[in-house]
Amino acid sequence: MGAAEITTLITSIITGIAKVTKVTREALAKSLEDMAADVRKGGLIPDELLAKVEADNDRLNDIRDNLPD
Amino acid sequence: MRHTVFALSLTLLTGCAGAYKTSYVTGAVTKQVATEAYNPYSELFNDKLDECCANDACNPESPNVITKTQLDECMGPAYEKATHDKIETASKAYYEIAEIHTSVMKSVDASPEEMKAVTNELVASAIDLIALLPDGDKLVAKLKMLIGKK
Numbered sequence: 001m002g003a004a005e006i007t008t009l010i011t012s013i014i015t016g017i018a019k020v021t022k023v024t025r026e027a028l029a030k031s032l033e034d035m036a037a038d039v040r041k042g043g044l045i046p047d048e049l050l051a052k053v054e055a056d057n058d059r060l061n062d063i064r065d066n067l068p069d
Numbered sequence: 070m071r072h073t074v075f076a077l078s079l080t081l082l083t084g085c086a087g088a089y090k091t092s093y094v095t096g097a098v099t100k101q102v103a104t105e106a107y108n109p110y111s112e113l114f115n116d117k118l119d120e121c122c123a124n125d126a127c128n129p130e131s132p133n134v135i136t137k138t139q140l141d142e143c144m145g146p147a148y149e150k151a152t153h154d155k156i157e158t159a160s161k162a163y164y165e166i167a168e169i170h171t172s173v174m175k176s177v178d179a180s181p182e183e184m185k186a187v188t189n190e191l192v193a194s195a196i197d198l199i200a201l202l203p204d205g206d207k208l209v210a211k212l213k214m215l216i217g218k219k
Contacts, residue, residue: 025177046167049104053160056114057153063118063127064150067137 092184095216096170096191102212103163103195110202117148147203159198166194192216 001009121143125131141149170191173179192212199208213219 022177046100046103046164049107050160050164052107052111053157056111057157059115060118060144060150060153063122064137064140066129067127067135067140068129069137 092181092188093174095188096167096174098215099188099192099195099212100167102208102215103199106199106202106208107160113203114148114153117144152201156198156201159194159201163191163194163198166190192218 121127121135121140125133126135127140128134135143141151144150146152166187170187173184173187196209196212199205199212202208
């Protein structure tokens with residue numbers, strides 16, 4: 001096998017890998033969206049956690065602020 | 070030569086996919102553990118608040134009204150205002166890094182190093198948060214076990 005053939009082979013493989021990687025990453029990103037939807041149904045999204053923490057803190061503050069020192 | 074090139078390419082591809090998968094799974098597990106850790110705390114926190122405010126004790130117009138200090142004492146160290154303020158601060162930090170983690174994981178251009186770094190930050194901030202909850206040590210140990218972190 002000559003140097004030109006090896007170069008062509010390597011180029012083809014790298015191009016192929018780049019395409020497969022891109023497709024794979026895009027597919028994974030899409031599946032991430034699907035999984036994020038599942039996670040959302042289970043209430044596992046961090047913004048929902050933060051909202052719950054803030055709601056609890058607001059409730060405590062609303063009560064506590066009205067109490068005498 | 071051809072085999073070497075193929076093997077190298079395959080290793081590179083597997084490495085990239087592996088980094089993505091590891092970061093994704095670790096992130097998802099961390100987010101799940103963090104939320105699942107807070108939910109029971111929230112229930113107990115609200116139950117405790119109801120208990121402390123029983124008999125009109127949190128009504129400023131009531132003769133049974135208690136003071137701020139008495140409420141703190143009734144809530145106990147795990148649920149009092151100072152602790153919950155720390156939890157809220159940790160939750161905000163965790164939320165911010167979780168948002169960054171999600172966007173990095175969705176990004177097609179993110180490098181494996183970038184994914185790993187943001188995942189480590191996510192795990193660290195989740196640990197900071199859940200360590201503040203009752204039985205925080207056990208929860209941290211559980212998270213570390215699930216994600217295979219020592």
